Amino acid sequence: DGGITQSPKYLFRKEGQNVTLSCEQNLNHDAMYWYRQDPGQGLRLIYYSQIVNDFQKGDIAEGYSVSREKKESFPLTVTSAQKNPTAFYLCASQSGEGFQVGFGQGTRLTVV
Amino acid sequence: QKEVEQNSGPLSVPEGAIASLNCTYSDRGSQSFFWYRQYSGKSPELIMFIYSNGDKEDGRFTAQLNKASQYVSLLIRDSQPSDSATYLCAVSLPFQGAQKLVFGQGTRLTINP
Numbered sequence: 001d002g003g004i005t006q007s008p009k010y011l012f013r014k015e016g017q018n019v020t021l022s023c024e025q026n027l028n029h030d031a032m033y034w035y036r037q038d039p040g041q042g043l044r045l046i047y048y049s050q051i052v053n054d055f056q057k058g059d060i061a062e063g064y065s066v067s068r069e070k071k072e073s074f075p076l077t078v079t080s081a082q083k084n085p086t087a088f089y090l091c092a093s094q095s096g097e098g099f100q101v102g103f104g105q106g107t108r109l110t111v112v
Numbered sequence: 113q114k115e116v117e118q119n120s121g122p123l124s125v126p127e128g129a130i131a132s133l134n135c136t137y138s139d140r141g142s143q144s145f146f147w148y149r150q151y152s153g154k155s156p157e158l159i160m161f162i163y164s165n166g167d168k169e170d171g172r173f174t175a176q177l178n179k180a181s182q183y184v185s186l187l188i189r190d191s192q193p194s195d196s197a198t199y200l201c202a203v204s205l206p207f208q209g210a211q212k213l214v215f216g217q218g219t220r221l222t223i224n225p
Contacts, residue, residue: 031210033212033213035215040120040217040218041217041218042116042200042215042216042217042218043156043200043202043213043215044215045212045213045214048210048212050210056208056210058212090155090156099143099144099204099211099213100146100158100161101146101158101202101213102158103155103156103157104155105154105155106154106155
């Protein structure tokens with residue numbers, strides 16, 4: 001089945017640790033995005049990538065890093081510099097036609 | 113002023129009635145408008161998109177766009193308990209030579225049997 005797969009579904013991070021969230025898509029989409037959602041709030045853009053080996057900062061990129069070495073994959077690393085990382089992280093992709101964006105099932109990250 | 117604003121609710125509607133969800137946006141450069149449904153603990157699901165002024169109908173859902181008033185709405189007819197969810201309005205904006213989606217904070221809708 002075509003879709004966007006995020007893993008893990010739940011992730012626990014200790015203070016000072018870096019963690020990496022996985023996002024894979026088999027939809028042959030060029031553009032991929034990472035959003036963060038806090039309780040009772042909308043989604044905020046962290047990073048996006050329009051093409052392999054290129055990515056751009058979104059509105060809240062501080063404390064995060066990404067890579068786009070393959071079209072199918074867009075992993076997000078939450079670094080120790082991100083002071084408030086507890087949130088629901090959503091990966092999304094967009095086809096070249098129109099601007100319809102679909103989401104993976106999300107990763108819920110908690111700092112312990 | 114927020115780029116996309118929604119009433120956070122909760123909005124409570126009896127089963128079978130029409131639910132009306134509203135959204136305003138600040139950037140007149142916005143070209144595409146989307147409604148997502150998000151169940152608790154789940155990721156958003158696209159239910160409607162609209163690009164042109166006027167109404168767009170899909171089953172029990174109707175999206176309405178008024179670019180002059182910078183207003184987009186979603187009507188849900190014959191509301192069902194399964195429609196109870198948070199509805200996110202999203203608007204595309206020019207961003208660094210590309211486009212990005214900006215989301216409102218969502219309206220929580222409850223359909224009462």
